[in-house]
Amino acid sequence: MNDRPSTTSLVDRAYDLLRREILECTLAPGSQVTERSLAAQYELGLSAVRGALVRLTADNLLTAIPRVGYQVAPITLRGIIQFFEAWEILGPPILRLAVTRMSDEHRAEIAAMKVPGPHSGGDEIVAYATRTWAVVVAAADNVLLADLYRRLAGDMQRIFTLVWKSETLSAMQVLGMSTALSATPDEAEKLALAFIRESRARVTEWLLTSTSLASHSVDFQF
Numbered sequence: 001m002n003d004r005p006s007t008t009s010l011v012d013r014a015y016d017l018l019r020r021e022i023l024e025c026t027l028a029p030g031s032q033v034t035e036r037s038l039a040a041q042y043e044l045g046l047s048a049v050r051g052a053l054v055r056l057t058a059d060n061l062l063t064a065i066p067r068v069g070y071q072v073a074p075i076t077l078r079g080i081i082q083f084f085e086a087w088e089i090l091g092p093p094i095l096r097l098a099v100t101r102m103s104d105e106h107r108a109e110i111a112a113m114k115v116p117g118p119h120s121g122g123d124e125i126v127a128y129a130t131r132t133w134a135v136v137v138a139a140a141d142n143v144l145l146a147d148l149y150r151r152l153a154g155d156m157q158r159i160f161t162l163v164w165k166s167e168t169l170s171a172m173q174v175l176g177m178s179t180a181l182s183a184t185p186d187e188a189e190k191l192a193l194a195f196i197r198e199s200r201a202r203v204t205e206w207l208l209t210s211t212s213l214a215s216h217s218v219d220f221q222f
Contacts, residue, residue: 011051014044018052022061023157024123027072033062034069061154075158077207083155084200090148092192097140099181099188106139110177122164125174130157132177160199163206 018038021027039049053070056062062070098106110132116125130153137149175195180188 010045010048011055014042014048014052015055017042017044018049018056019059019061022056022072023154023161025158025161029072029158029162030074031072032065032069033072037069059154060151073154075155075162079155080159080203080207083152083159084196084203086152087156088193088196088200090145090152091196092189094140094142094145094149095136095180095192096185096189097142097145098136099183099185101141102136102139102181106135107178107181110135110181113177115176115178116174122161125164126157126161129160129174132175136177136181159203163203 018027027033035046035049035053038044038053039046042049053062053064057064057070061073063073064070113128113131116128133149133153137146140146175191180191183191
């Protein structure tokens with residue numbers, strides 16, 4: 001029996017690793033990478049890294065630069081504005097559907113997640129938001145909405161990773177999902193909209209007042 005991992009599993013491993021590094025901003029927005037540098041850094045084969053980079057490009061998290069390598073998708077001012085415009089349209093109805101369709105198993109999964117407190121770290125807050133919304137999207141049980149959500153999810157995690165790790169951390173909140181899911185569909189939709197608009201205001205405040213933008217490698221393109 002051959003116990004060596006298949007090429008597919010190695011690509012999956014490289015994809016999962018590099019995607020996490022991008023979403024957690026360890027690979028900074030706007031930075032350039034190459035197949036060889038990533039293979040050496042993470043001790044992965046070139047073919048596995050190449051396959052992962054192709055998938056990450058399809059996810060809009062990377063852009064291929066001919067004869068140079070790849071660029072991690074920048075977080076731009078225009079992109080942040082467009083993200084919140086799309087999230088205001090998409091997020092509230094997803095939560096509304098989840099309230100009407102969520103199973104007991106979904107509710108139990110969310111109830112088991114600890115809601116971050118006022119002194120929680122940025123990583124904990126981002127993880128809670130990411131995990132709860134993933135359950136909500138699954139519970140909404142709409143393939144088309146789920147596809148649209150996945151298109152936004154990468155930008156969402158990267159934006160909030162940068163903000164929650166900044167000096168505005170104490171001003172940011174999370175949406176307590178168990179509370180939202182206990183509301184009526186109309187109330188849940190209103191809670192989601194209010195949360196998204198508050199988050200937009202806080203992110204805008206961060207953009208205008210942060211004294212360490214350069215360290216976040218945010219590329220303000222118009």
